[in-house]
Amino acid sequence: MKIVLKFSQRIMQNPLIADVVLETGVRINIDRAFVDASVGEIVVDVPDEDVEKVAAAFRLRGVEVHEMVTPIRFEEAECIQCGACVSVCPLEVFSRNEDGSISMDLKRCVLCRTCITMCPHGALRAEEE
Amino acid sequence: MPKSLDEINERIRDGSVYVVTADEMPYIVGELGAEDAAKEVDVVTTGTFGAMCSSGAWMSFGHADPPIKMSKVWLNDVEAYAGVAAVDAFIGATQLSETRGLDYGGAHVIEDLVARREVYVKAVGFATDCYPRRSIETALTVEDLNEAIMLNPRNGYQRYNAATNSTDKALYTYMGTLLPRFGNATYSGAGVLSPLCNDPDCETIGVGTKIFLCGAEGHIVGNGTQHDPANRFGTLMVRGDLKAMSTDFLRAAILHKYGTSLYVGIGVPIPVLNEGIARKTAIRDADILTNVLDYGVARRERPQLQTVSYDELKSGMIDLSGKEVRTSSMSSFFKAKEIAVELADRIRTGSFAVALPTTRLPLDAVQKPMKQRSKAPLVREVMLPSITVHDSISVQEAAKIIIGKQVNHLPVVSDARKLIGIVTAYDISKAVALNKGDSLKGIMTRRVVTAAPDEPIDLAARRLERYNISALPVVDQAHAVIGIITSEDLSKLLACR
Ligand code: SF4
Numbered sequence: 001m002k003i004v005l006k007f008s009q010r011i012m013q014n015p016l017i018a019d020v021v022l023e024t025g026v027r028i029n030i031d032r033a034f035v036d037a038s039v040g041e042i043v044v045d046v047p048d049e050d051v052e053k054v055a056a057a058f059r060l061r062g063v064e065v066h067e068m069v070t071p072i073r074f075e076e077a078e079c080i081q082c083g084a085c086v087s088v089c090p091l092e093v094f095s096r097n098e099d100g101s102i103s104m105d106l107k108r109c110v111l112c113r114t115c116i117t118m119c120p121h122g123a124l125r126a127e128e129e
Numbered sequence: 130m131p132k133s134l135d136e137i138n139e140r141i142r143d144g145s146v147y148v149v150t151a152d153e154m155p156y157i158v159g160e161l162g163a164e165d166a167a168k169e170v171d172v173v174t175t176g177t178f179g180a181m182c183s184s185g186a187w188m189s190f191g192h193a194d195p196p197i198k199m200s201k202v203w204l205n206d207v208e209a210y211a212g213v214a215a216v217d218a219f220i221g222a223t224q225l226s227e228t229r230g231l232d233y234g235g236a237h238v239i240e241d242l243v244a245r246r247e248v249y250v251k252a253v254g255f256a257t258d259c260y261p262r263r264s265i266e267t268a269l270t271v272e273d274l275n276e277a278i279m280l281n282p283r284n285g286y287q288r289y290n291a292a293t294n295s296t297d298k299a300l301y302t303y304m305g306t307l308l309p310r311f312g313n314a315t316y317s318g319a320g321v322l323s324p325l326c327n328d329p330d331c332e333t334i335g336v337g338t339k340i341f342l343c344g345a346e347g348h349i350v351g352n353g354t355q356h357d358p359a360n361r362f363g364t365l366m367v368r369g370d371l372k373a374m375s376t377d378f379l380r381a382a383i384l385h386k387y388g389t390s391l392y393v394g395i396g397v398p399i400p401v402l403n404e405g406i407a408r409k410t411a412i413r414d415a416d417i418l419t420n421v422l423d424y425g426v427a428r429r430e431r432p433q434l435q436t437v438s439y440d441e442l443k444s445g446m447i448d449l450s451g452k453e454v455r456t457s458s459m460s461s462f463f464k465a466k467e468i469a470v471e472l473a474d475r476i477r478t479g480s481f482a483v484a485l486p487t488t489r490l491p492l493d494a495v496q497k498p499m500k501q502r503s504k505a506p507l508v509r510e511v512m513l514p515s516i517t518v519h520d521s522i523s524v525q526e527a528a529k530i531i532i533g534k535q536v537n538h539l540p541v542v543s544d545a546r547k548l549i550g551i552v553t554a555y556d557i558s559k560a561v562a563l564n565k566g567d568s569l570k571g572i573m574t575r576r577v578v579t580a581a582p583d584e585p586i587d588l589a590a591r592r593l594e595r596y597n598i599s600a601l602p603v604v605d606q607a608h609a610v611i612g613i614i615t616s617e618d619l620s621k622l623l624a625c626r
């Protein structure tokens with residue numbers, strides 16, 4: 001399962017992920033990381049059975065933990081079924097069907113945002129926006 | 130046996146007409162042969178739904194009291210051209226909002242009008258004896274306009290070049306985001322459903338042909354601009370009533386870091402008058418070829434990397450000299466098919482009669498490049514000699530050269546005089562301040578962005594901007610440094626052009 005970690009600049013200096021991996025012994029995969037001067041946001045993939053343990057370890061260190069359900073919001077009414085999103089997604093979330101319509105498997109999304117800017121009619125947005 | 134248009138329209142009237150969409154024709158002709166297919170099928174409908182930048186609408190506002198001769202007019206802060214009498218204006222799809230940047234443009238105004246949303250209008254003019262008013266502000270919907278006529282100078286491209294990117298940075302173009310190092314390729318066009326691909330000799334598509342335009346009934350006015358049928362790049366100029374259009378078949382587009390465009394839905398019926406027309410409408414995606422161009426080279430003649438068919442493009446993956454490259458369509462085939470089906474239904478139910486052109490479109494139009502009075506200067510003509518240093522010198526020695534020669538950038542070269550890195554005055558002072566060793570090799574930037582001597586300076590300027598750097602070493606084919614070009618020198622040059 002993918003979870004979103006949000007942390008403030010105050011704790012950014014600590015090797016948070018390394019500490020949690022060492023403590024829990026769970027293999028965590030970093031999907032995406034965004035860090036600037038004031039906040040950090042990291043999306044990690046954690047085996048389903050270990051999510052609670054890992055989340056607790058992060059919370060203990062002052063990190064906000066959210067479950068990432070469908071990170072990209074798809075508004076069907078805005079979609080013109082062009083398929084522009086298909087080739088830019090690194091996780092191959094989108095695919096083109098025989099009739100030209102587009103299917104998507106948003107569970108795989110890591111919120112890299114490439115498709116959001118590629119989409120010509122604003123059908124894809126980040127959930128929090 | 131040739132069929133007349135009257136016979137076809139008679140069948141439309143009595144409900145016995147046989148209409149198919151263009152993607153069905155290859156199978157029908159494959160099964161029956163062209164001769165029998167021409168007897169069976171009366172009309173083939175085509176469709177396309179793509180971002181067509183060369184689109185817009187004429188609007189007539191009616192007179193205010195006291196009246197104004199509008200010389201400039203804005204709709205939702207997007208300027209429309211008003212240099213035609215007092216209250217008429219043309220809004221173009223790619224004209225951008227003066228307040229909302231790249232995210233709102235003429236295309237959105239048109240979509241707002243078609244969606245019957247209110248649009249804010251502002252106009253100014255100079256006072257005359259007959260038009261005393263100087264400015265006006267109001268809000269209106271499409272119903273408040275006397276006329277709202279879509280008139281698109283260039284739509285329905287027969288086919289379009291596919292785009293990819295050889296450089297190591299993403300490019301944001303009218304063909305969408307092109308990922309670095311051939312990360313993807315994008316294309317446009319409906320292929321098998323494309324109107325002009327099904328009538329490449331413009332036998333039934335011409336001046337006066339009745340078409341489906343964004344849900345309304347429209348007409349072909351003539352050939353589009355840049356019409357180049359000999360090279361299978363034919364285009365159409367189309368017209369239709371904006372008030373009768375639907376946002377199901379018209380949408381504004383935002384192309385990231387490029388601007389706005391308009392998705393236009395066009396359907397053209399092709400009456401199957403004879404065997405030859407039946408055969409031409411049997412064209413398949415595999416028969417329609419186009420070129421893959423490298424948009425990494427921002428010149429008029431972009432390098433043609435390969436020829437591919439729409440069949441390959443639609444498969445989602447093309448092979449670019451051994452590398453598998455994923456493809457995306459910028460136009461919607463799904464919508465194109467919806468349009469072809471909708472048009473077929475209208476013909477079947479008798480609400481859309483088919484007309485032949487009054488005048489044929491030119492088949493010999495030639496497109497020439499823009500006449501330029503002066504050639505864009507080349508990098509070699511404006512570059513300055515560059516001081517280079519060998520990678521074996523120390524940071525201290527480099528610092529001396531930078532101060533002594535009053536330069537900011539020092540290209541670093543190998544024994545063979547090949548460029549291997551660059552250091553800036555900033556790198557040097559940082560190294561000194563942090564006491565960071567002695568060797569230039571340890572502090573230089575190794576991935577150097579360069580310029581070629583025979584490229585126009587505008588390309589070098591754009592590169593400086595994109596990489597946010599201030600100088601480009603100029604290298605020859607052997608990667609030896611032959612000069613340097615700085616943003617300071619360039620901006621002086623570009624400013625006085
Ligand atoms: S944000 Fe879009 S492009 Fe990126 S992983 Fe998610 S679906 Fe794919």
Ligand code: SF4
Pocket residue numbers: 078079080081082083084085086102118119120121122123124
């Ligand atoms: S790019 Fe946007 S409009 Fe096009 S298919 Fe994807 S989600 Fe739909």
